[in-house]
Amino acid sequence: MMKWKIGNVEIDNQVVLAPMAGICDSPFRTIAKSMGCGLVSTEMVSDRGIIYDNTRTQEMLQMTEYERPISQQIFGSTPETMKKASAYICEHMKPDIIDINMGCPVRKVAIKGHAGSALLKDPDKAYKIVCEVVDTVPIPVTVKIRSGWDEINALEMAKLIEDAGASAITVHPRTKEQSYCVDADWSIIRDVKNEVSIPVIGNGDIRTCYDAKKMLDETSCDAIMIGRAALGNPWLIKQCVEYLDKGTEPQKPTKEERLGMIKKHSELLFERKPEKVAISKMRLHTAYYLKGLYKSGEIKPKIFKTTTKEELFDLVEDYIKILNY
Ligand SMILES: Cc1cc2nc3c(=O)[nH]c(=O)nc-3n(C[C@H](O)[C@H](O)[C@H](O)COP(=O)(O)O)c2cc1C
Known part of the structure; x- marks a missing residue:
């Protein structure tokens, strides 16, 4: 190091x-x-x-x-x-x-x-x-x-x-x-x-x-x-x-790791920010976490309509089931 x-x-x-x-x-x-x-x-x-x-x-x-x-x-x-x-x-x-x-x-x-x-x-x-x-x-x-x-x-x-x-x-x-x-x-x-x-x-x-x-x-x-x-x-x-x-070669995160990161990021936002700010920031970050993945363009508008973190997690959990890696 x-x-x-x-x-x-x-x-x-x-x-x-x-x-x-x-x-x-x-x-x-x-x-x-x-x-x-x-x-x-x-x-x-x-x-x-x-x-x-x-x-x-x-x-x-x-x-x-x-x-x-x-x-x-x-x-x-x-x-x-x-x-x-x-x-x-x-x-x-x-x-x-x-x-x-x-x-x-x-x-x-x-x-x-x-x-x-x-x-x-x-x-x-x-x-x-x-x-x-x-x-x-x-x-x-x-x-x-x-x-x-x-x-x-x-x-x-x-x-x-x-x-x-x-x-x-x-x-x-x-x-x-x-x-x-x-x-x-x-x-x-x-x-x-x-x-x-x-x-x-x-x-x-x-x-x-x-x-x-x-x-x-x-x-x-x-x-x-x-x-x-x-x-x-x-x-x-x-x-x-x-x-x-x-010189370690990079590993792509698994879909479970991706979901885990979205949840961890949300928890931190909801812990440290007012609720309205937290959900608005989390919608943006979730879109970034899923960017470029299979059919993620289709779920993006739905992400931006969510109003609670539970709604957001349900949506992401359903979506990652269709990913086959
Ligand atoms: C959304 C966004 C916000 C940024 N805000 C700042 C900032 O507050 N202060 C700053 O010095 N640079 C800011 N930048 C510039 C970045 O720090 C960086 O210099 C620039 O994005 C180039 O690096 P990159 O090619 O790795 O993105 C911002 C860039 C982006 C994309």
């Missing part, structure tokens, strides 16, 4: 769960952790939501001991508000790492809010924000970037982020303008790794354990981060951990 560190935080392996808004809540992170994930990231939360004590933001900030080490991501556009938000989080939530979002392309965040990927257009402000947060909190600060806004400036940004005192950097090598339309350009991860001496986490288009190994080999990054491919497929995390550690 390749252990590594972000600042003084020890991480058991090189597999990191990506921050994903609406997805990486405490139940999802718990599932990722149970698959052996080395480091889990939260969904992004707004600095202002934290400062103004927004109820939904407070709910999003909940975390458990089991999830450690955990990286809490925040986004914002001024050094002052990011300072206040990071101080609050450290005092009240005590994550292991604070991650600053400099990649979000969503209109509300980047265009209206001048935060997320918009900071890539304003290196001076980005630098000040990182300095301020680093000076404020007693834990390591990391930054997640895209490769640029419309033009690539990942190397310049990475150097500046390191100079500002960040302890690691995550690179998702697509510009804001590219959104998800082109393949992630892993050569940018390699270039950033050559440019800085802090750890670099590579991200983008890892769909199999072989991709994970390929990214590590091609870029020499310190760890790999998995986003979309973990949706409905947390087994990928375990497959990456075991393949990187021992």
Whole structure:
């Protein structure tokens, strides 16, 4: 197992769960952790939501001991508000790492809010924000970037982020303008790794354990981060951990394991979220858990009509009987 560190935080392996808004809540992170994930990231939360004590933001900030080490991501556009938000989080939530979002392309965040990927257009402000947060909190600060806004400036940004005192950097090598339309350009991860001496986490288009190994080999990054491919497929995390550690070939989950995971995920959601939120999230996750399976397209509309977890389980139990593996 390749252990590594972000600042003084020890991480058991090189597999990191990506921050994903609406997805990486405490139940999802718990599932990722149970698959052996080395480091889990939260969904992004707004600095202002934290400062103004927004109820939904407070709910999003909940975390458990089991999830450690955990990286809490925040986004914002001024050094002052990011300072206040990071101080609050450290005092009240005590994550292991604070991650600053400099990649979000969503209109509300980047265009209206001048935060997320918009900071890539304003290196001076980005630098000040990182300095301020680093000076404020007693834990390591990391930054997640895209490769640029419309033009690539990942190397310049990475150097500046390191100079500002960040302890690691995550690179998702697509510009804001590219959104998800082109393949992630892993050569940018390699270039950033050559440019800085802090750890670099590579991200983008890892769909199999072989991709994970390929990214590590091609870029020499310190760890790999998995986003979309973990949706409905947390087994990928375990497959990456075991393949990187021992070269173990991946095993497809059985249908019983799939059903068990859906139930476990539901229990966690219903335990930790208000009922309405839990069922709505679980409908989405169930659709992901069944995506690509035989005739799963036919059951999807029915999933989205369920109103209780019992109804959802009955539907899935009936469906998996028709699967012959
Ligand atoms: C639904 C969804 C939500 C996301 N939310 C965030 C977020 O809150 N913060 C962030 O830095 N990136 C966010 N991302 C981007 C991912 O962290 C990751 O950089 C991107 O999906 C590329 O990795 P992948 O190819 O493994 O999915 C999100 C992506 C998705 C699909």
